[in-house]
Amino acid sequence: MIxxxxxxxxALGYLAFLLLIPVGLIFYRTFEHGFQPAWEAxxxxxxxxxxxxxxxxxxxxxPANTLFGVVLAIALVRHRFPGRGLVNAVVDLPLALSPVVVxxxxxxxxxxxxxxxxxxxxxxKILFALPGMTLATIFVSLxxxxxEVVPVLxxxxxxxxxxxxxxxxxxxxxxxxxxxxAIRWAVCYGVVxxxxxxxGEFGAVSIVSGRIEGKTExxxxxxxxxxxxxxxxxxxxxxxxxxLIALTTVLAMRIFRPKEGVA
Amino acid sequence: xxxxxxxxxKQFGDFVALDDVSVAIPEGSLTALLGPSGSGKxxxxxxxxxxxxxxxxxxxxxxxxxxxxxxxxxxxxMVFQHYAAFKHMTVWENVAFGLKVRKRPKDEIxxxxxxxxxxxxxxxxxxxYPAQLSGGQxxxxxLARALAVDPEVLLLDEPFGALDARVRKELRAWLRRLHDEVxxxxxxxxxxxxxxxxxxxxxxxxxxxxxxxxxxxxxxxDSPANEFVMSFVGPVNKIGDTFVRPRDISxxxxxxxxCAEAMVERVVHLGFEVRAELVRxxxxxxxxxxxxxxxxxxxxxxxxxxYVRPSRQTVFTR
Amino acid sequence: MASNAAVSVRAPGAVLGRAGGALAxxxxxxxLSLIVLVPLAALIWSSRSQGVQSFWDEVTKPxxxxxxxxxxxxxxxxxxxxxxxxxxxxxxxxxxxxxxxxFFNAVIDLPFALxxxxxxxxxxxxxxxxxxxxxxxxFQRAGLVLALLFVTLxxxxxAVQPVLxxxxxxxxxxxxxxxxxxxxxxxxxxxxxxxxxxLSGVAxxxxxxVGEFGSVVLISxxxxxxxxxxxxxIAGQVESDNPAGAAAVSVVLLLISxxxxxxxxxxxxxxxxxxx
Numbered sequence: 008m009i010x011x012x013x014x015x016x017x018a019l020g021y022l023a024f025l026l027l028i029p030v031g032l033i034f035y036r037t038f039e040h041g042f043q044p045a046w047e048a049x050x051x052x053x054x055x056x057x058x059x060x061x062x063x064x065x066x067x068x069x070p071a072n073t074l075f076g077v078v079l080a081i082a083l084v085r086h087r088f089p090g091r092g093l094v095n096a097v098v099d100l101p102l103a104l105s106p107v108v109v110x111x112x113x114x115x116x117x118x119x120x121x122x123x124x125x126x127x128x129x130x131x132k133i134l135f136a137l138p139g140m141t142l143a144t145i146f147v148s149l150x151x152x153x154x155e156v157v158p159v160l161x162x163x164x165x166x167x168x169x170x171x172x173x174x175x176x177x178x179x180x181x182x183x184x185x186x187x188x189a190i191r192w193a194v195c196y197g198v199v200x201x202x203x204x205x206x207g208e209f210g211a212v213s214i215v216s217g218r219i220e221g222k223t224e225x226x227x228x229x230x231x232x233x234x235x236x237x238x239x240x241x242x243x244x245x246x247x248x249x250x251l252i253a254l255t256t257v258l259a260m261r262i263f264r265p266k267e268g269v270a
Numbered sequence: 271x272x273x274x275x276x277x278x279x280k281q282f283g284d285f286v287a288l289d290d291v292s293v294a295i296p297e298g299s300l301t302a303l304l305g306p307s308g309s310g311k312x313x314x315x316x317x318x319x320x321x322x323x324x325x326x327x328x329x330x331x332x333x334x335x336x337x338x339x340x341x342x343x344x345x346x347x348m349v350f351q352h353y354a355a356f357k358h359m360t361v362w363e364n365v366a367f368g369l370k371v372r373k374r375p376k377d378e379i380x381x382x383x384x385x386x387x388x389x390x391x392x393x394x395x396x397x398x399y400p401a402q403l404s405g406g407q408x409x410x411x412x413l414a415r416a417l418a419v420d421p422e423v424l425l426l427d428e429p430f431g432a433l434d435a436r437v438r439k440e441l442r443a444w445l446r447r448l449h450d451e452v453x454x455x456x457x458x459x460x461x462x463x464x465x466x467x468x469x470x471x472x473x474x475x476x477x478x479x480x481x482x483x484x485x486x487x488x489x490x491x492d493s494p495a496n497e498f499v500m501s502f503v504g505p506v507n508k509i510g511d512t513f514v515r516p517r518d519i520s521x522x523x524x525x526x527x528x529c530a531e532a533m534v535e536r537v538v539h540l541g542f543e544v545r546a547e548l549v550r551x552x553x554x555x556x557x558x559x560x561x562x563x564x565x566x567x568x569x570x571x572x573x574x575x576x577y578v579r580p581s582r583q584t585v586f587t588r
Numbered sequence: 589m590a591s592n593a594a595v596s597v598r599a600p601g602a603v604l605g606r607a608g609g610a611l612a613x614x615x616x617x618x619x620l621s622l623i624v625l626v627p628l629a630a631l632i633w634s635s636r637s638q639g640v641q642s643f644w645d646e647v648t649k650p651x652x653x654x655x656x657x658x659x660x661x662x663x664x665x666x667x668x669x670x671x672x673x674x675x676x677x678x679x680x681x682x683x684x685x686x687x688x689x690x691f692f693n694a695v696i697d698l699p700f701a702l703x704x705x706x707x708x709x710x711x712x713x714x715x716x717x718x719x720x721x722x723x724x725x726x727f728q729r730a731g732l733v734l735a736l737l738f739v740t741l742x743x744x745x746x747a748v749q750p751v752l753x754x755x756x757x758x759x760x761x762x763x764x765x766x767x768x769x770x771x772x773x774x775x776x777x778x779x780x781x782x783x784x785x786x787l788s789g790v791a792x793x794x795x796x797x798v799g800e801f802g803s804v805v806l807i808s809x810x811x812x813x814x815x816x817x818x819x820x821x822i823a824g825q826v827e828s829d830n831p832a833g834a835a836a837v838s839v840v841l842l843l844i845s846x847x848x849x850x851x852x853x854x855x856x857x858x859x860x861x862x863x864x
Contacts (some may be wrong), residue, residue, distance in 0.1 A: 010770075026699070227802070246710070354759050
């Protein structure tokens, strides 16, 4: 039976080494010079702006992807239409695609000479501004709600919806009272995943935003600029904020995880 | 090879699955472990198989104490309720598995698998996958697989439970014939008393981790050891402390001897048998069973007043 | 872009009503196109705009090639390593039981939840010049691999866990009763049934590793020909105002991503083949 213990301690040791120690280090490094410098590092105007920007983008991207995610999921599962396979592939693409490629394609599209480059001439600034950063973030976080809702929709089948129909419910009523409650937890879980991805986004936003300090820096970008400016306390303090959000996410994932996972 | 179970006790946490169970299974017999859900019959089978270790007691295969030997060393063949088919292997590969694991030569494997597939009548399906077979076919494959390694003992855990009624009946008869041919000591676990009575030569009735009675189907039916066995093995009317089989309730149109008045509430025609649901004048409900002729002679129908008398009854001393 | 040719299946599930459904579908497809398809189309167009020769030149530039080779090599290595460790971790989390299992199970999600730049920063602190362990993996391929191992951890684990949970343990018991030892049971029964899930996880891990940016950009030092991966190369090309170079390599990465998605689809199909 020692095989079991070797395996257990091997696996857990690997996890401790790879995950726990690094994350623990974030907290250590942040407060190693005391609480005051760390506090100042996250409450200065640049840092606060970065946090605010991150939250604004989240406030736009998450609801958008949730709403369209549910609609897309229903379309994919309940309706048959030409191009369904393509839609499926496109939805999954952000999971496999480098964020830098994402950011760069937006850069090409909205930059001067790009197909929608004309927008900036009319005063609508996409690149190096909030709209572009939001579009990039929506792109990379697109799949999560859809992918969580699709299997649930498939599993519950149409029985209940059909029953509601025979009882006289109009389509939207059926949706509101039958479908939506059934997918509620899957949507919650998808929202948690989406939020985590949105807040943590770095690569795509890095390219699209131009990383203008104080103007187009999200909190992850702030971490990088602080580090490059040799302000490690600042970098770590911002990292603590992000790590705390991450830990909350992990907790939320544990709570909302669909039953097919591990309890 | 006979099997002897000596004072086996097995607990799961607070739950006592087997309580001081001792059973002797004669060599070459087909024995049924019969009992309701949760009675411990499957646990007993798994202890004999070596998939569970008892907390106390011994298991002997022949003369050997195998209590602490794991399943793979015992040479038992096992068949599971939900087939446990290796779904990623073909039928042929499934049956060949035990032989491959023992590193038998290829020719031997080929001959043996072919032989067994013929025995279980699955020759044409060797290249199929379990998912492509019906439930009955999967179970026959599982039997072939278990027999492939020439086990001393064959253990079947509710093998027909997942199949529909007609297939179940077919496979029961088929199992009996197979046993007549192959003569391996076989134990079958079932909660279906009809199945046990039909298939087994000896039945062990188990309830709440204890053996209630061991005997032939006839012995269990005619001389049940206690109330549990009597009511489990067939339908029974409980009148106070007395137990009467439906068949043993005689109905007459006129009072005859010591009898009670009753009214027919419902008549059910079950083919060649007729079941009458009666209520006695004192409120006691009874079920009587008659042949078609008997029912016709009485002109049995709902609302008829009859006189009931047990022609045979059993009382158990506590 | 609107789905006027759509055929909705009537009684089984026209949840939003036929007209409402078509409208919703249309809007959803527009959304997808605007967000994903149009930008990618712009990318592909841009890479072709200077002609195939120019595309090829950019892709085969020594620095670009070196980055690509390193990216693919590191991703393959990390994916293979995860195949083993991920399966082992999933096994321990499903089959073993010990206090704190729930904690370790939750912790697997950390690399997903933590921003990559933070992960990169932390790994640099732990294994770079300031390392309390006395190692210095910064500006080295080892550092790169370490960062990739961090971000790809969850993929194989989470892919294998549900399959392992659902696995019919009676199959293993049957194999045991037929004489198979523990290793034989794993090799012949458990592993073949886990393989499609492992491969799906590996494919996702590979794709993630190929595209990874935030966690490697600090610890690897981005030294051309040594520790520069393709994603960093692309960012560099953007900064040095060579969009053609960036576009060419981007298209290569895009093609790799599409290839991986196809593979995953194939594995999913394979997995459901043997199901009851």
